Amino acid sequence: MTEQMNASCCQDHGHMRELDAYIDELAQQGSMDGKLIAILHRAQEIIGYLPKEVQIHIARRLSLPPAKVFGVVSFYSYFSMVPRGKFVIDVCMGTACFVIGADKVLDEFKNLLGIEAGQTTPDRLFSLNALRCVGACGLAPVISVNGKMYGKVTPKDVSKIIEEYKGGAGE
Numbered sequence: 065m066t067e068q069m070n071a072s073c074c075q076d077h078g079h080m081r082e083l084d085a086y087i088d089e090l091a092q093q094g095s096m097d098g099k100l101i102a103i104l105h106r107a108q109e110i111i112g113y114l115p116k117e118v119q120i121h122i123a124r125r126l127s128l129p130p131a132k133v134f135g136v137v138s139f140y141s142y143f144s145m146v147p148r149g150k151f152v153i154d155v156c157m158g159t160a161c162f163v164i165g166a167d168k169v170l171d172e173f174k175n176l177l178g179i180e181a182g183q184t185t186p187d188r189l190f191s192l193n194a195l196r197c198v199g200a201c202g203l204a205p206v207i208s209v210n211g212k213m214y215g216k217v218t219p220k221d222v223s224k225i226i227e228e229y230k231g232g233a234g235e
């Protein structure tokens with residue numbers, strides 16, 4: 065039976081119903097062993113991030129200790145515990161990108177946005193992430209904004225990319 069969540073974090077309880085329906089669907093397919101990551105992915109897709117209350121709810125549904133769920137969420141940089149910005153900037157820090165200056169590109173984003181990797185600007189416009197190889201090494205250093213890829217990026221390009229989205233071009 066679906067355990068309903070009393071989540072103060074989620075104003076839209078429809079989101080939690082959707083998540084519960086997904087968990088129920090997986091449960092009908094058999095054992096829930098090894099399904100935690102899939103559920104966290106789905107939860108982040110639905111809600112946009114993974115607040116503590118949602119992690120506790122998932123832990124309860126899977127009969128797991130909440131610490132186990134927190135551990136997985138903190139380990140993978142893909143998962144976010146804070147609301148994401150309208151534009152999510154992912155900077156690849158895989159080896160091919162790193163050796164030709166991805167760290168300097170990331171530093172420039174940090175400087176211009178005034179946030180660290182894993183954070184969101186106070187106006188909720190941008191989130192910044194550092195990722196492992198995104199599979200486009202031939203274009204290194206690679207960044208993406210809401211999935212739109214930019215290759216051979218240098219620190220000089222960073223302000224132009226930010227302005228492009230501030231100006232609404234990404235909408």
Ligand code: FES
Nearest residue numbers: 156158161200201
């Ligand atoms: S290392 Fe950056 S795309 Fe592969």
